Amino acid sequence: MRNRRRLALSYNLAALALFLELALHHAPPLAGAQPLPWQLCNATSGNYTEGSTFQANVRALAKALPGNASSSASLFATGAAGAAPDKVYAIALCRGDTNASSCAACVANAFNNAQQLCALNKRATMFDDPCILRYSDQDILANVTDNRGMFVAWNYNNVSAAKAQAFDAASGRLVNATADYAAADSVKRFGTGEVGFDDVTYPRIFSLAQCTPDMSAAECRSCLGDIIRRMTPRYFVGKPGGRVFGVRCNFRFESYSFFAGRPLLQLPGPPPPPANMTPPAPGISQGRKTTHRTGRVLAITLPIAGAMLALVVFACFCSWTRRTSARKASSVPLPCSTNPDDIKSIDSLLLPLPTLQIATDNFAEKNKLGEGGFGAVYKGVLPEGQEIAVKRLSQSSRQGLEELKTELVLVAKLRHKNLVSLVGVCLEEDEKLLVYEYMPNKSLDTILFDYEKSKDLDWEKRLKIVNGVARGLQYLHEDSQLRVVHRDLKASNVLLDFDYNPKISDFGLAKLFEWEQTQDVTSHIAGTYGYMSPEYAMRGQYSVKSDAFSFGVMILEIVTGRRNSSFASNSEQSIDLLSFVWEHWTTGTIEELLDPAMGDRSANGQILKLVNIALLCVQDNPADRPMMSAVNVMLGSNTVSIQAPSRPTFCIQDMDGADTDTFSRGAFRFQSTGTRKTNAAPSPNEVSLTELEPR
Incomplete structure (x- = not known):
């Protein structure tokens, strides 16, 4: 039941995000709803320049802090680099329920995002799950109680008027108890909690609280108490979920389980409310309609x-x-x-x-x-x-x-x-x-595989598309309130806006996963030939690593300008796209297969990195393929080492007697040689739904 409610009433993407500078005297402006990460850039503090000593110090911390935080028992690290006036201070805090690898990846990605979203600003803060990062030219390590600069977000739904008062009381009791638990944790200053609630729609309430571990118990409880008292009456009345992101302390409550593992604290549920419970005062209940x-x-x-x-x-x-x-x-x-x-x-x-x-x-x-x-x-x-x-x-x-x-x-x-x-x-x-x-540039395939239009896709635009799709997949797999496997990622399902920003579309074949779930099996194999991973096409096994495989194929199409299906339809071409790329990779001649429409080849080093990442994504064993968060770290960093790929699995299609328009009777075999046998050409229409009979 808990998992069902979690999927049902999950956070509506922080329906409103509110940026607060608590120490300033002006009213905090509203910020539009957006997915994580959220950035706080202080442009008034001054900027540094490209190639400066300050930038070198930021990059030194970006190299050191991910490992320091992930190897710490408290998942927390501070650091300083350089000497005044170019000295940089930094704080990195990972959520107490995450693991070391996720912590390292998040902090590394946060540094990269900060340098892009707060470009050349000397002070930047990134709020993400499961980490928070702040760096500054000021000594932010000296005062552990300085929690200025926050984001506040709340669930856009409303608890029913009859239940709101009781819900607020139960969630307030839980949040404060969780704050007490976190303050008493001498290692991580971290706590999670759960309490039952007498409501069909919201039967349970979950909470999380955390401080930086360099705070004392009293400092932690004071910090949490301050943001709970200040934010709850103003933003969370009658809401089934909300959160306050602060660098030094933060808390969150929801009507679904949003953290890993069992709650560290479990409170007894409240007694059933009286039948004639008085609704909240008009000033509170106004606007609490079902319309949101x-x-x-x-x-x-x-x-x-x-x-x-x-x-x-x-x-x-x-x-x-x-x-x-x-x-x-x-x-x-x-x-x-x-x-x-x-x-x-x-x-x-x-x-x-x-x-x-x-x-x-x-x-x-x-x-x-x-x-x-x-x-x-x-x-x-x-x-x-x-x-x-x-x-x-x-x-x-x-x-x-x-x-x-x-x-x-x-x-x-x-x-x-x-x-x-x-x-x-x-x-x-x-x-x-x-x-x-409406997306004015239509789908990626309409431009990428058109001889004239593809000239509009220079290297920078192609890299932007790859980065955007990777971020979208990470959101689906790891960051959203739902864990989603797309199952049909391909160039025709990536739409481009006016500025060539990519947007993943067509979720008709998508599958929901529980957070603890790693894979599933289906007898109804659906997708598009050429993008399906071997374990899915042969055994019906799908996971987030199936999408990673499709993503890898798509990268190779973007780099080469060739459809993966074009090899099957071209009788003069004896090998498939993966074989084609692998042969050039092993002989060191990748530049020979690059799409001439990209123009400038000065970025060949980056292109080689992109091909390396793509080949890792199409590895035969799903365990050898990277998670999308790791892919984003590799894409965004020039210092992260990328392992060499192994020979990927190449797909051979037997289509004797098959309906090639729908692949309704197709069966697939996989081998890791560079040869290919094709008895029939696949449909040039690249049908979205593929019915297969796995062997």
Whole structure:
């Protein structure tokens, strides 16, 4: 039940993030919602220059602190480098429930992010999970109680008015008890807690508190007490979750388990509330309606996870929209829901069919952006001028219905700058439509594999795309409130905005994992030929390492400008893309296979590093492939050593008697030789859904 609730009511991506300078006298400005990491840059402190002694000192700390923090029993490290006026001080703190490797990777990535997001600033702070980093030209090590500069975030949902007062009391009791536990921990100054709550939607409350271990018990408790007292009444009243990020102390509470391992502290649940519990005062309950808007999109609150409830949601949508001639303006639970609190505020996520018909000129052929395995995508313009992309499921096919349900549930919950954003959904009459933000440069494959258009993708743009996709995958695998395996990552599912920033799309085949889960097995193998990992195609085993394999293939396509499927369709080409790259890698002639459209070859050293990372991602054994957090560390650092890859597994396809348009009867064999036998060419359309019979 706890895991179900965790997936159902997870943090809505810190729906509002508030930047606070506690020591300053002006009112703190609001910051737009964004995924971690959050940065605090102090541009008024002065800047350093490229190649300066100050920059060298920052880089020296970036090299030392990840190892120092991860090897410490307290997962904490401080350091100083250089001499005045170029001396740099730094603090790195990893969450007490993380492991050494995750700690090191997070701190290294935080240094890299700080130098990019706070470019040339002498003072920078990065808040991330599972680490916090601050460096400065001031001696931030001298005063352990200086906690200035924070981020505050809260869950955008609301506890029901009848339960809010009791929930606030229970969460407050738990947070304070967890703070006491953390202060008493002489090694890590870290604590986690849990308490039961008498509510169907929020049956448990979880909390975490931490201070830097160089604080005394009294200093830690005072620091935590201060931010609890200051922030809770102002931001967390009636909220099922919230957090305060501070360098010296921080706390968090949620209605789902968000930390590793069992809670270190368990409180007894409160007695059942009286039947006539008085609702909170009007000043508190105002705005505590079930409607919670973020732009045009509403999060879907689900009581259980998985495909079963996705089916319920979808069935309710269809039933409701067909039976309702005019949609109400008020927020009403779906009529077919067995629990009125299970699904909230669906109304504003639904878009009327006539609106989308007008927006797309009735799905005119001239507005078609492309076509996939389940239907076409059309460009449209909403009445207020917003450009959209409308994914239209084919009316003649029942295939893809489950994928549409999965995509609706997942995309409504996930928010990251490298994931495509959902605008709305339409399920009227026989139409099943998902509406997304419009991406003017369409998908990566439409540019990368076009002889003329590919010239627009210089090395810098290609590197930006690789970095963005890697960050998006890390969010899906490790950083979001849900742990998601995409299962169909490929160039056509990476969309590009006006500035060529990439966004991962098409979550129809995605799978949810529990946090403790490492892999799963399916007899229904779905994906795209050429991007599937060997263990998945042969045995149906998938994990985050399956996405890593697909990511590696895509990197090689970006570097070479060649489709992995082009080798199969070219009768004159005897080897596949992985074999092709491996041969050049072993002979030291990688530059011969680079896409000429990239232009300037002065970055050959970086390109070689990118190929090295790609070959690590396509290793035969999933355990030998890196996690995406490690990939991001390798991409962002010039000092991290990258191991040499082994020969990857190469895929051979037997297609005797197969339907090559759908691969519905295809079977795969894998070997690590450079030879290839092809009996039939795969579909040039690169169908999204692949039905295979694994041996």
